[in-house]
Amino acid sequence: MIHSLPQKNWLPQKNRTLVPDRILQFQVPSRQAWLTTWMLSLVGFIICCTTWLINPLPAQATGVYNMPTLKAGDITRLVDQAGVLSRLTQGELISQLDALAQSTGNEVRFVTIHRLDYEETIDSFAQDLFQKWFPTAEEQANQILVVLDNVTNTIAIQTGTEVKSLLSDEMADSITQETMMVPLRGGKYNQAFEDAGDRLTAILTGQPDPGPPIVTNDINTESTFATAEETDDRSATIVVIVLLALATIIPMATYYLYQILQS
Numbered sequence: 001m002i003h004s005l006p007q008k009n010w011l012p013q014k015n016r017t018l019v020p021d022r023i024l025q026f027q028v029p030s031r032q033a034w035l036t037t038w039m040l041s042l043v044g045f046i047i048c049c050t051t052w053l054i055n056p057l058p059a060q061a062t063g064v065y066n067m068p069t070l071k072a073g074d075i076t077r078l079v080d081q082a083g084v085l086s087r088l089t090q091g092e093l094i095s096q097l098d099a100l101a102q103s104t105g106n107e108v109r110f111v112t113i114h115r116l117d118y119e120e121t122i123d124s125f126a127q128d129l130f131q132k133w134f135p136t137a138e139e140q141a142n143q144i145l146v147v148l149d150n151v152t153n154t155i156a157i158q159t160g161t162e163v164k165s166l167l168s169d170e171m172a173d174s175i176t177q178e179t180m181m182v183p184l185r186g187g188k189y190n191q192a193f194e195d196a197g198d199r200l201t202a203i204l205t206g207q208p209d210p211g212p213p214i215v216t217n218d219i220n221t222e223s224t225f226a227t228a229e230e231t232d233d234r235s236a237t238i239v240v241i242v243l244l245a246l247a248t249i250i251p252m253a254t255y256y257l258y259q260i261l262q263s
Contacts, residue, residue: 126156178212
């Protein structure tokens, strides 16, 4: 027996209205909501910038592992990582130290760095770098290494055993703490290295030691120049003040603007 299914009328009935279960309604944000969102976003951005300036990321320090690799006899005479020397001074120093090495066999190298690593001193840095570049006593014999940190303006010198017959420890200390330190107090990095190169060249070629510079009483030995850290702090303080002022003025201006638009 075959049963036939009742036919279903798939055609829409007359006057039949299809109504969806849910109607999505898109509402345009009001002017007040837009202004509030914009104001909160701006204030949040200013607060983030202010927080970053007050507690900036620590500046990258320099360790011995950041230094290039070289050995005795290499032609590298100068590593100006701090970028405190002009191109003219660099060229003159390299030519002077090359001539010194060829005529005497004594090799002088100048290194500048920007910011010592944590718990590192300029003396420990210079000693470790001297040991890295010249690991044996034979390699160290005719080497002179002068290192400057331009953040603290401290200098250290390392010398080999063969050099000490011409350049005593007292002379070496006088070069770093007098010959170089006097112009450094005035921020004159080029002069500091040029004077050190001239004095080292005279001593290592057997000429009389010209000695440290003569400082007269009318010269202020205290530095009147802001250090790099002081300059950074002042700039950050100015920016923080400006951002705080904007964080106060902009919400007030936004509020008054909203009142005007509402009226």
